[in-house]
Amino acid sequence: RKEVEQDPGPFNVPEGATVAFNCTYSNSASQSFFWYRQDCRKEPKLLMSVYSSGNEDGRFTAQLNRASQYISLLIRDSKLSDSATYLCVVNTGGFKTIFGAGTRLFVKA
């Protein structure tokens, strides 16, 4: 089993749609969780950290479920500019941070 698993997609959605991504992790001792965004042939960039109580940043909402060992990302009112690969990132404790393979999102007009 992979340490961090994501549905690779692609998710094809129209502008204005709401889309959700899930990610599961295998190490129950994991401590820190993040969502990164990566545009084609570019470096990953931090989208948001994920907190136990859940957190929101504009159209983006992240949730953490420690009991089921998954995190989620919800994007509301999708924009064309949201088209990218979304990477789930987990710090497994110690100094090792694991990236999922990413979920590709295409938002179409």
Added chain:
Amino acid sequence: DAGVTQSPTHLIKTRGQQVTLRCSPKSGHDTVSWYQQALGQGPQFIFQYYEEEERQRGNFPDRFSGHQFPNYSSELNVNALLLGDSALYLCASSSSGIGPYGYTFGSGTRLTVV
């Protein structure tokens, strides 16, 4: 405020050769992590350097080695290159581990082994 700087941006090497990639972390960051990203995959953790020591390593062979200098900059060395080493190599900097703010990535070095 300079972000993470990586050099070179692109590199073509022949099988069996050796390569050195360089990274200067973001100002104020003291930790450097290296990742390998093959096409269509997520970044794979190679190792992390802090206080000039390798303090964690991923599942990469000993052909992959690194170094961190007193100014926190870092090098990634790969010996005996294989075709499968072709990838985007990303350097990520942070302050004393990952902390709550995640990593800042450089734009990467795209290595092609022929």
